[in-house]
Amino acid sequence: MGNYFTDIVFKVDAVLLFLAAFLIADIFFYEISRIYFDNRRIRKLQAIKKNVYRVVLTEKELSKKDVLSIKSCSLPIFLDVATNRVKEGVFFNEAEQQVFKKICISEASVKKALSIADRSFDKWRRIEAMLFLGYAGVNEACQILKKSLLSKDEDVSYFALLALGQVKNMDSAKALLEFLRRKPGFRYKTASLLGQFPKDIAPEVIKLAGDKDYSVRFWAPQIISGLNDQSCIDKISGLLKDKYPEVRASACQCLGAIGDKSCVSDLKKCLNDESWFVKEAAMDALEKILGEDCIPLIIGLIKDNSWVVIDRLKKILAKNITGALAYIQNFLTGDDELTKKISIEIIQISGCIKELYEGLLAGGRAKTRAAIILKVMMSANAKGLGPELYSFSNEAQKQIQEILGQN
């Protein structure tokens, strides 16, 4: 019996030993070959980049403006991303791409990439070829990319989407918009790609606003925000009356991003919307369009039922504290404890306590206002009053304390 077990264990040990030896050899040779190929790859990449930069900096037909734009965009952040990825053929600004195309993209290489993108059985080779075609901006690739976009394989579909997003012509925009309608899962990414297209795709994008599906309508303003196209304002304003709050909020965001004053009255109406996120988006939009002047329009929301709306209001008022101080003074001298507390918080977030102390020393109307506000804050044991006071001289501190004591 003992010998039987010894035999079994011996055989198992022998198999395991063989397996271990195989794995060690594999790890060793894989590492050696990786080091060799990596070094070769890096050398090639560096050579390509060196050439591109040399041509970019010496090419005669490139204007001085182009050269400057390359210089300004070639900050370490971009170089860092580009070199970390060790990915041949991808440059991050138009001029670099143009020069890269001249140096590296021949008719033969495009032809080869088109063939791989269309027919290769290795999906990652296909994807690599698609991305090459996308970054190279090859218009003829649109057909293949559109076909790949509808592939059942999610990876092929996703990277065809990215490649089409790089081609940036009307044809690719139409394909992406159609894809956005059909594939709910990728809408976020599709919209974000379309937002970086040239403005002239806006008439196609705005067609989404008339779609039956509200989740498609939602994306029209989101993409237009990225394009920042003013010609669509009327249609976007129309979405403020949409049945769905998500679409109304999206339209508010878009109008805020475009920043045209003609939509202020429509946005004002949205401040009374039944949904908190429409109110929040409308506030944001008004702040973007009017800046400090939005305060009289939105200040009433301090008594809103939604905590999120109040929170957003606090941030807007804190950001525009100079314009908000008159209202805050009223709230602080009023009877409503909640608005008082919110007002104190706004002052703290805004970091204007030092300015209030300075106002006290300056005298006049500023002194009266600062005294009222600081007194209420002191009686509410608000935080942050002490540290700011210590930044003044001893004499000024004494003076401030006297004023607040007298008042």
Add this chain to the structure above:
Amino acid sequence: MMINTIFSQIVYAVFLVSLAYFLILIVFYLFLAFFGILESKKRVHEENAESYSQIYFSSLAIPVSIVLPAHNEEEWVKDSLMSLLNLNYPSFEIIVVDDGSTDKTPQILNEMLNLRPIDSVYSKHYSSLKIKEVFKSDKYPNVTVLRKDSGDKKAGAVNAGLNLAQHRFVCVLDADTVLERDAFMKVMAHVHKDPEHVIGIASSFGLINGFTVKDGVIVEKNVSFNPLIAYQNLEYIRSFIGNRIAWSRFNAMPNVAGGFGIWRSDILYELGGYSSDFSCEDIELTFRVHDYIAKNKEKGYKILMVPYYIGWTEGPATLPSLISQRDRWQRVVIETVAEYKYMLCNPKYGSFAFLVLPYFLFYEVLGIFFEVVSIFFVFLGWLANILDVRTFLLYLILMTLSQFIISLISLFTFIRGQKVFTLRYVLYLIVLASIEFFGYRIFISIAKLRGTYHFARKVRIYDQYVRTKRS
């Protein structure tokens, strides 16, 4: 005579069972390696093909709230925070939770950030001890610092931070984690792809011991040759690369580690955040999320794992610290498996119930007993002349080889997706792995037994081990 026969039968039975156990384990790891390599390859291809600049410049880039709990982290918090402030990502806020630190952590935070106290009104949805103060940074507008009482573990600290988090995705870190600059870009690219379904993302990270870090930037990556650290690096590879990547292929990630994990905040909101009833918070939450995923199957939620190292964390550099850490890990694994035992082989939970939980039960929880009992019986069998010395030695070689092969399989998977270690270091790891069973493994077994004992004694503390200062 009768007793002798019964005893020899027992020895043979234990011998056979343990033999089967080790063989099953190796086959299981080969299975994991196969799917791990596939998944790892897919993620690396995805990373190479992804357009990060597109995310960087998009107005639709998804913002992230980063919660950084810190309890007496004066040595580490500065580097960690600086690495966050240096992140190459378009939109994020940082919430540092000073969890009742009694060292210089508050002063360091104040010096770094120019803190200003505010009376913030915030939701109290997630349970935590009282938040005493809220500060805003004058220097970095996207940084908020909370000061709270300590005593409800890391879970309480993270929950406090979650109460102030504003964004739809929340990242939870350890205060000694230093992230790579493009960490968020790499991880969030997967979220941007499918924000409706991806609700959690885990990532791999390595040990920072031996690195030179200056103001949150890793100046030199001198991977430590200290055997204790190297063994931990090997363990991280076994854990992250050896099995978690394969689990993620089956949407059965067992642990989004506390060192770096991203969750969708609406899911955390529904689940009530982290629980401080356990020794450690991360595994339990991941199990709870799997329960949630199973209950909302129609929504197709996913937890992903990215195989590349996106950050570095401090590992215990002394034996007592290591044993203390592993004691806690063992406790939390048993606590979680005991709490969620109803999932085991329950078809409702799919791969998680049929692959992950049995693995946790038989390898992580009971594995140590298999090993100890089998060595004990084989040793007794040798003493009682039932097995000869050759069999006994061959058996020990088998145990050593099985452990060694598991390490090699993980290393084999790891080097295909990563370029972290030099060839010299990889060879060093192979040498260490070959002798692991006679040194490091013994200490880990002691820690596991201690953890099991502490679990039985109902110890549920979050005991922070002593860490060595960073150069």
